[in-house]
Amino acid sequence: MDGIDPVQPSLNSSYVPTALGNHNVSDDEENEDQSPSASLLPKHSSVPLAVRYSPEDSYCLVYIIFFLMGIGSLLPWNFFITAKHYWLYKLSNNTHHSGGEEERSDLSDYFESYLAIASTVPSVLCLILNYVLVNRLSSNVRILWSLFVILLVFVVTTVLVKVDVSDCRMEFFAGTLACVAVVSGASNLFSGSVFGISGHFPMRISQALISGQAMGGTLSAVASIVDLAVAEDVTDSALAYFLTADVFILLCIFTYLLLPKLAYSRHYMLAAASTSPGGNSEGGAATGTGNGVSAPPLQRILRKTWVLGLSVFYVFCVSIMVFPAVSSGIQSVNKDSGSIWTTTYFVPLTSFLLYNVADFCGRQATAWLQVPGPTSQVLPILVVCRSAMIPLFMFCNYQPRDHLHTVLFAHDVYPVIFNCLLGLTNGYLGTLPMIYGPKVVPRELAEATGVVMSFFLTLGLAVGSAFSALIVHSI
Structure with a gap:
């Protein structure tokens, strides 16, 4: 795996191989030209040094905002996949009785x-569009419009919770997939834009964004479990569940509008605007609107980041092959006992909650430990080794089994261990190349590189999801 550029990629000044703390003069700005605002000042400026260095991130507000943005970027996906009991109820053959056992149907089996x-x-497709628009359309426009589209789709989903679809399950199924397609495109346009902006900040901000993405899954899993425990009716539980998502999306809109008002974020956004091809932009936009500005140089970016991009691609490709399509179908071997643990809470806890908590821990670990480095050959080797997770999940107690009848891991502890391992490696090995990517290119290409890395991630999810359907049908 020595496909790294023969010339070692020079890390831009935002990269430091250890976690960055919250301090006035950050490690990535200690050299003469490393403050983003340095390019705005004469080389021998008499401005005091304190002015040339970045302001403090007071109360870690910028870190928290990007953390919330991370939660919001994957919240739509997580809320859709975690509401398994609700979809089973809506797509089953007996939705007239909310308290009954759902009958098996093709729609619910392969949903x-x-x-x-x-x-x-x-x-x-939306990430390709995002890359084309990165120098043509303000990040403010891309992010805010994406959030409004996500909010609109979730409001529609919330309203449909209380609508009886027992006589039009196929139409509801098609409509739900259409909503998922729209909201996923919007959320990826949002996440790609936000991750591109974070490339202009120190690495701690990129890490906050990626950790927030994992926390989004954890929060959705917790919300699902709480709703199952509190609400007596499936639709009441789903209503509270999706209303939670509506409120959080509104919170994301509010906090993003707050971002350009903070001195710490304005400092880096101003520097980003001065170095971007689109020129200066007002407010919080990190890129200019730039009439007639061409797309960023893709070949130049890929020459520096293609190994990191392929690593991101394969990490998320393997993960989506088994989560959630396979992992959420693994049932307790003691399900026939009739206990509430094995019938109601086993899948939400072992599949969704444990995976997302482990994923969050893996991403958060990159704040303190960043090995292997961006040029190491060990990173892609570790990524390829995750292929072993696929057969481990296939031979757990997945039900129903129509073709592959052998169950090698016939104990409830196995899916617990495998989900934790899958989430931990996904979080750690997926985060490292994502935060390395924007740091191994020149600063003016950081945002475009963030979009490219997001494209590799989403492409991995797309390819993996196609294989997940084949795996489910083969079992």
Whole structure:
């Protein structure tokens, strides 16, 4: 795996191989030209040094805002896939009785696979669009419009919770997939734009964004479990569940509008605007609108980041192959005992909650430990080794089994271990190349590189989701 550029990629001044703390003069700005605002000042400026260095991130507000943006970027996907009991109820053959056992149907059996495909294919197209627009359309416009579209789709989904669809399940199924396609495209346009902006900040901000994405999954899993425990009716539980998502999307809109008002973020956004091809932009936009500005140089970016991009691609490709389509179908071997643990809470806890908590821990670990480095050959080797997770999940107690009848891991502890391992490696090995990518290119290409890395991630999800459907049908 020695496909790294023969010339070692020079890390831009935002990269420091250890976690960055919250201090007035950050490690990535200690050299003469490393403050983003330095390019705005004469080389021998008599301005005091304190002015040339970045202001303090007071109360870690910028870190928290990007953390919330990370939660919001994957919140739509997580809220759709985690509401498994609700979709089973809506797509079953006896939705007239909310308290009854759902009867098996093709729609409910393969819903997660269809959901994964519907969410990832349009996401790839939207990220290509995002790359084309990165120098043509303000990040403010891309981010805010994406959030408003996500909010609109979730409001529609919330309203449909209380609508009886027992006589039009196929239409509801198609409409749901259409909503997933729209909201996934919008959320990827949002996440790609936000991650591109974070490339102009120190690495701690990129890490906050990626950790927030994992926390989004954890929060959705917790919300699902709480709703199951509190609400007596499936629709009441789903109503509270999706209303939670509506409120959080509104919170994301509010906090993003707050971002340019903070001195710390304005400092880096101003520097980004001065170095971007689109020129200066007002307010919080990190890129200019730039009439007639061409797309960023893709070949130049890929020459520096293609190994990191392929690593991101394969990490998320393997993860989506088994989560959630396979992992959420693994049932307790003691399900026939009738206990509430094995019938109601086993899948939400072992599949969704444990995976997302482990994923969050893996992403958060990159704040303190960043090995292997961006030029190491060990990173892609570790990524390829995750292929072993696929057969491990296939031979757990996945039900129903129509073709592959052998169950090698016939104990409830196995899916617990495998989900934790899948989430931990996904978080750590997926985060490292994502935060390395924008730091191994010149500063003016940081945002475009962030979009490219997001494209590799989403492409991995799209390819993996197609294979997940084949895996589910083969079992």
